[in-house]
Every structure is written in structure tokens, then in C-alpha cells.
Amino acid sequence: MCWGSGTVAATCNTAPVSEPAVAQGQTSGSRQHDAAKERRKKIKPKNERTPAAAAVTSSRNITRASVSKRSDEGYYAELVIMDSGLPLRNPQDLQMTGSSGSQVSDGSHILFENFGLPFEGTVRFKSPNKMNTVIYERVISFKINEAGRWVVRVDI
Numbered sequence: 001m002c003w004g005s006g007t008v009a010a011t012c013n014t015a016p017v018s019e020p021a022v023a024q025g026q027t028s029g030s031r032q033h034d035a036a037k038e039r040r041k042k043i044k045p046k047n048e049r050t051p052a053a054a055a056v057t058s059s060r061n062i063t064r065a066s067v068s069k070r071s072d073e074g075y076y077a078e079l080v081i082m083d084s085g086l087p088l089r090n091p092q093d094l095q096m097t098g099s100s101g102s103q104v105s106d107g108s109h110i111l112f113e114n115f116g117l118p119f120e121g122t123v124r125f126k127s128p129n130k131m132n133t134v135i136y137e138r139v140i141s142f143k144i145n146e147a148g149r150w151v152v153r154v155d156i
Helices: 018-042
Strands: 054-060 064-071 075-083 092-098 102-105 110-113 119-128 135-144 148-155
Touching (some): 054 064, 054 148, 064 135, 075 119, 092 102, 092 110, 110 119, 119 148, 135 148
Parallel strands (some): 075 148
Antiparallel strands (some): 054 135, 064 148, 075 110, 092 119, 102 110, 119 135
């Protein structure tokens, strides 16, 4: 198909539809490729990632465990052990080990206090299963990298 005006040379294009389609296909493909490159750039290498403020590093015979921050003041980590939705106040054979600070275990609280950062804590205790037929040794390890009042919740 050709078009044009009287004295100006006519412009002819034999495939007006196929050229833009090919160019558009190449453009969207290169845009997708560029977007994929940008997504890859956002992922930092392991040595540049900032560590989490606190995390559970390992657990054994534990249903669920979490570490949450209650306030920014102090250096406390309280352990709350929940058994079927009720707090377990006096676990059997409780052993608490921390990288620094002191451990307190009385009838109402189980906590680490006045620790240095980064803090790594491990708690071992024994408790029966739901039917009270077998006693399991339960272990949780956690790490805290920021100051504050922390609660380590353990569901057994």
C-alpha cells in the first residue's frame, strides 16, 4: 500500500503491521529482561544482609516458638512456655544457658537479664506429651541482636 501527496515522493510500506509487531515484541521482551535484572540486584549477598533483631535458631520437640519485642528498654528475655494454651510455670529439669548475663527462674518467671549483645540462649526442660504417657526433653535456642525487653514464647 502506498500513499503520499502529488509532488512529494510516495512512501511505500509493504508490511506495516508486521514491523511494529516485531518491534513491540522485542521491546516487551527486553523490558521483562530489564525487570528481572533489577529484581536480582535487590537481593543482597549474605555478608551484606543485616541480621534479624531476634530469632529462634533451633528447637526440638517444640510445636511453635517465637521471639517478640515488648519494649526498647533494658536487656531482658522472658521465657513463656505454653502447654495447651495454659502457661507452664515449673517445668521439670529446667536448664538455662546464656552467652552472658544472669538467669532467673522462680515460680512465676523464667528469664535472662542484664545480658550483652549479641545474646544466645538455650533452654532445656522436660514435659509430658498431651496424654501424659511419655516425657520428652524439649530444647529451644534463640539469638537476640538488639537491646530491649523480649518474650520468647514456646508452645509444646
